[in-house]
Amino acid sequence: MATSTETPRRYHHGDLRTALLRRAEDVLAEDGADALSLRGIARDVGVSHAAPRRHFPDKQALLDALAEEGFRRLGRALDDGAAGGDADPRPFVDRLVALAEAYVGFAVRHAALLELMFTNKYRPGASPALVDAGRRAFEAPFALMAAGQSAGDVVAGDVERVTTAGWAGVHGLAAMVNAGLVDVEALPELLPEVVERLVLGLRPRA
Amino acid sequence: MATSTETPRRYHHGDLRTALLRRAEDVLAEDGADALSLRGIARDVGVSHAAPRRHFPDKQALLDALAEEGFRRLGRALDDGAAGGDADPRPFVDRLVALAEAYVGFAVRHAALLELMFTNKYRPGASPALVDAGRRAFEAPFALMAAGQSAGDVVAGDVERVTTAGWAGVHGLAAMVNAGLVDVEALPELLPEVVERLVLGLRPRA
DNA sequence: GCCACGATGTTGTCGTTGACAACTCTGTTG
DNA sequence: CAACAGAGTTGTCAACGACAACATCGTGGC
Secondary structure: OOOOOOOOOOOOOHHHHHHHHHHHHHHHHHOOHHHHOOHHHHHOOOOOOHHHHHHHOOHHHHHHHHHHHHHHHHHHHHHHOOOOOHOOHHHHHHHHHHHHHHHHHHHHHHHHHHHHHHHHOOOOOOOOHHHHHHHHHHHHHHHHHHHHOOOOOOOOOOOOHHHHHHHHHHHHHHHHHHOOOOOOOHHHHHHHHHHHHHHHHHHOOO | OOOOOOOOOOOOOOOHHHHHHHHHHHHHHHHOOOHHHHHHHHHHHHOOOOHHHHHHOHHHHHHHHHHHHHHHHHHHHHHHHHOHHHHOOOOHHHHHHHHHHHHHHHHHHOOHHHHHHHHHOOOOOHHHHHHHHHHHHHHHHHHHHHHHHHOOOOOOOOOOHHHHHHHHHHHHHHHHHHHHHOHHHHHHHHHHHHHHHHHHHHHOOO
């Protein structure tokens, strides 16, 4: 498995760092974080057990790199879900549903990765790059909520607090799915309901 | 650390299983799940490295036992938060706030344990006892939501679905706190807001 | 042209861990 | 009081992460 394109084994791999990350991500997705060993992915990639050390000083560094890449991809997924940004013509609810779908979809497709992302981002001593990637990933939800406030769809107040209060439902749904508390099959029905009730709750008092 | 009450070392420990669980829980709370090793807790408890095997066939069995005990305690915490059950005289919102506080409080006090609980409960092949403990733990939220429906505070419909949609916000808030996305300091202000908006969202259409 | 040096991989080793086997201690039961 | 079963012990193995010392490659300065 994951035998790299069988170039006849040059001494220098060419792009070992990337190959390691790719294989690590596969292992993560297939067998979970506990099954991820540096020696294992080194074997899979066809390289000696100490080779990864040149690219990742320790295992944590590789996990951080995985998490950082994950946040960048999550950010792109959310940006795509947000589509046109403030110019998006759809009504607020639909835009939030799209964003929530993007988020929960990512969570379902990359369950183990998402867990790793969150357990490593705010670990004391996380690299600035990782923390920054995590911050950027969530720009779309904040922007959408701010737009919702401007348009009068969302109660006024500190954007950070309102977004957090609102996003908790989406994050919670994703977490519950990944924990097995919610069946993936139920999502198409449940997600719009969660978002709808969320929007009702966020509406300014009439 | 955790030198058991210095009985002069009998050959038979007396209640090794309990001692191991206690020490394991301390390690979990202090240093996280990754720092938890069977040999380590055996050392701490003053017993040989293979002794735990008599009580837990493998590491997973100990983790399962920890999770199961955690669910029982979470269940008690939620039951306490729900107080009088259907006879509780407080208005629906206040009862839900109390329940949410109990949940988030547990999550904050036992962050690592809660994570372990969720990552182990629905793992394929989890013991029936563990799954059952997990199910029982959440009886109070379901009961409260059902009561809310009877009283007309909550929109009608499948209790399971409505509860899930509603509880997602609470679970998400807890998850965000444990992930570091939300500062614990902000909770006293944020939690009632989340619950309030949740209740607004769950109200039957007027 | 070439060679010296730095980047990249390799082999070898250490301490720790989880799992397992074989042995020993102990107190209860018949 | 002897046998037995439950509870703990020592010993061992393979895998892992970390580290050190060594090997190989390719590129830039001369």
